[in-house]
Amino acid sequence: MDPKINPLLRPFSATDIRKAILDMAYSGGTVHIACAFSIVELLAVLYRKHLRVAADNPDHPERDYMVLSKGHGVMAQYACLHHLGWLPDADLRDYFKDGTRLKGLADAHVPGVEVTSGSLGHGLSVGVGLALAAQRRSTEQKCYALVGDGELNEGAVWEAALFAAQFCLDNLIVIIDKNGFQAMGSTDEVIALGDIAAKFAAFGFDVIEVDGHDEAAIDHGFRVLGARTDGRPKAMVARTVKGKGVSFMEHNNLWHYTRLSPEIYERAVGEVIAV
Template sequence: MRKFDASRIRKTVLDMAFAGSTVHIGCAFSIVELLAVLYRNHLRFDATNPRSATRDYMVLSKGHGVMAQYACLHEIGWLPDDEIARYFGNGTRLKGLADAHVPGVEVTAGSLGHGLSVGVGLALAAKRNNTDQICYALVGDGELNEGTIWEAALFATQFKLDNLIVIVDANGFQAMGTTDEVMGLGDIAAKFAAFDFDALTIDGHDEFAIDRAYSDLKTRKNGRPKALIAKTVKGKGVSFMEHDNIWHYTRLNPKTYEAAVAELGGKA
């Protein structure tokens, strides 16, 4: 198992996107540190068995960011090099949206807003089974436009799911523009707090802050679900992708692939 290095994870994302001539690079890059710290230090899993009954759950509700999760599963060894190299190709199980047929992926997510509801169900089941399993559910800030997100939040509060940690990738963009342009969200932490969540806001690329927040939230056994609002940069790690929403749907060509890899300190 590797060490979930953020630059290497981003390089794997670039390799997949270039191999598959596919999109969603920017929204994968914004969640790299959030996933790297989670897999490295907090998420309990059996490296020999992705379906271990005692595992913690990592639900990627913003399923279009799945290349970042695939890169983490590659770090564990659940996805081999040759499968990464065939990303999005004919016959591969690695599609452009999260798919529960892939070891380590808990939900099939593409229709936004529904993954959190699955995560709430997993957290409730763990409570009913009297286990200490934690469900981490990662959602996008644009995804908060969906009413099912808030229905799930109400349910989590009603059933006192303090083993649920909702991670919000607050990168300020969604497919067609900024979140402020499409549907302003205001103070996201205040919204979750109004639903009786414990809510923290952090820099979503500061690995020390992320680590400390996970440690804090998962030990608060107070009957309240948790929300971690992570302020992130869409396209983080490659200068010409950062804050540029064109990289939601733009594909790499040989020149941009080589330039992006070089910025990460690697070779194409």
Template sequence: MTKFDAVRLRKTILDMAFAGSTVHIGCAFSIVELLAVLYRSHLRFDANDPRSARRDYMVLSKGHGVMAQYACLHEIGWLAAQDIARYFGNGTHLKGLADTHVPGIEVTSGSLGHGLSVGVGLALGAKRKKTEQMCYALVGDGELNEGPIWEAALFAAQFKLDNLVVIVDVNGFQAMGSTDEVMGLGDIAAKFAAFDFDTMSIDGHDEAAIGAAYQQFKNQKNGRPKALIAKTVKGKGVSFMEHDNIWHYTRLTPQTYEAAVSELGGQQ
């Protein structure tokens, strides 16, 4: 079976959400392919040492989607089956938002808008050390409402951080509604281009397109930071969750868990 298989990752997310009776399923589902391709083929890491000094950085600025990253860390072996089964339970170290106490998590996030600034700092450090390390920072489209995002973008361009790839999860929703309802974003690619980023827009669930974009950006050593604008579906993979923002905060019942797992072709 393919390492970092998208269906298996979504099943792990469902297992965590059901075990912990917790939320943020839809926003984890929308980034599964973006993370799967990155971890499978492009992110450099040492499977035996999540803190290896030579690793590339994966900064999850939209920390509420952390179950998708936890599922990837489980694939590597940094999280055990017991960690998944005890997600969000008493005594677990797996919280509902990204936390650096977990091996493989680079930034404590969830207070939106701050993760990208940390990613910019990591990219700058790698540049100054001449280590060739890449930094990938995944942000949500609703997160672009935050001013620190654009301060970080200005900084990245000023310091020519061509080892920084900002991945924008454009699923069209944030916690309280659609991005158009809350604060329209207009042409996101044009905005990043105006900040001197190389930009590319893709289908965020097309693994071939995602992989090609990552490779192209890694090869472009031209002094310009990168922005990958990924059009995604919130709740992707389970029909009754797709495009339905209720699954930002809705918890699984035994019935909806069984139905979702069945759609993914798995067993409870």
């Protein structure tokens, strides 16, 4: 079977993903909810409309690659893989429990997860390698690599960016989750990033900026970047809100590491499903 876009067993929305994230975090008694919420629309649009995969084979040799370098946001990806039919209900229900295969950071042993990440700064380098291999095989494969803005503090990210431009990897699309926070504070407080779009442009990338929660804008951005084959790697700088979808989590960096109580879980679910 050739890889196709959207070989879904069941349709899903951003609301479905956020509800699944809350269910996983509550069941597993774990953290990183707000980090996952900021990338929901980005992954939803990518999996529904752009990523070419084979429904019956997550390891199809001609698939597009989705590298989640921001590995602590993996609950959002797990929810998408669940809707692809690659992860059963039991996996999500047992998230982060003893014996589970779904851990709190991205793990390449899980079907559909390309890279073990969470030690930040390394995923993009792997994505660059995948894009280079596809280029050398003359396939039509694309590699999408999602990084956090705080992750851009890592020097390895910029080494990978230099390499991507040097080797004209126009099949590489880097998605930057620009939510303005990282674990220990705002990005401006920790290491100010300045103009991220201008930085990637200076490294030879074809760059666009989008509202990272506007699905139509994200879809258009992927279409525009995917159609350009001018030898430049691509970057989509997505302006997002950490904790998007639950009012008391939005822009509140305490929710990088805060766990859900039964009462807070019910309150959060109520906000998410009311959208």
